[in-house]
Amino acid sequence: MKNFLSIFFIAVFAFANAQDSKETANRFFYELTFKPKKDSAKIEKVMTVLDITKQKSVYRDYTIIAQDSMIKVQIEAMQKSGVFKDMSKSIRMPKFSEKIDKFYPEMKVLYIERVANGFTPINIGYSENLKFNWKVLNEKEKIGAYNTQKATVDFGGRKWTAWFSTDLPFQDGPYKFYGLPGLIVKIEDSEKNYSWVLQGNKKIENWEEVSYAEKVSGGNAKVTEVSKEKFYKTFNDFKKDPLATARPYLKPEVMSQKMPGSDMTIGEMVKNQEKMYKDFYNSNDNPVENRELQVGNLEKVGKEKDKK
Structure with a gap:
């Protein structure tokens, strides 16, 4: 029990040792309107951000970052009191987990x-040298405060229309999109499954x-880069059983113990975590890219390699 609690409190309460090197970034806020289900007309919205530094850009869901100050207050109160508090009901969950x-x-x-490694999250990723074959058109339009120009491209099994602005001198955009003569202000697919619109920006x-929430859960910016095939296998296995690597520690005598200063048992906490993960990953079966096709192609490549 003592060993389990040591691992648990490191995961929940302690800061990671790794620290970011601080720099200045231009943060661009994109409202994303999307259809989470293929067979439904239901529309959802979420704010996403594109942070641009001298070395790179970082795109992600803004939901957790926006709550960083509130999370910091609650975590520090737990650290000070040594009493566990279930924060699942006070924190808004993101719609997307990728970065x-x-x-x-x-x-x-x-x-x-x-993904999880025991009770500690780790980052896995795959790299691509994408080349977007943009077709830049003469059509222009004013979107918000920006003068924009139209461009089209095929990507991920969808046909996309983008509007970019040379007033914003960044050849970048939301999600994986980049390569136009200015920042992408708006981009959507032909069936409007996904539509990003720039809402504003500020200098950070x-x-x-790495956000505060990521730090206290033991996370850092380090990424284990793997092949695309291995990435999808690892991530799909994680989605099927997010707590698989933690189960060796979850013995019956451990699951029946109560969290410090709480009526909640470790078993109840684990059950809540499992439900949260399953609800999250089952909420969207309509990804930006046709990943089923990607995975199918990767499996085919893998089988061909095995034959050789």
């Missing part, structure tokens, strides 16, 4: 997800890539 880094100037795209002094 996408684009490294300048080569524009290497790194797609990242967090002392920018840090």
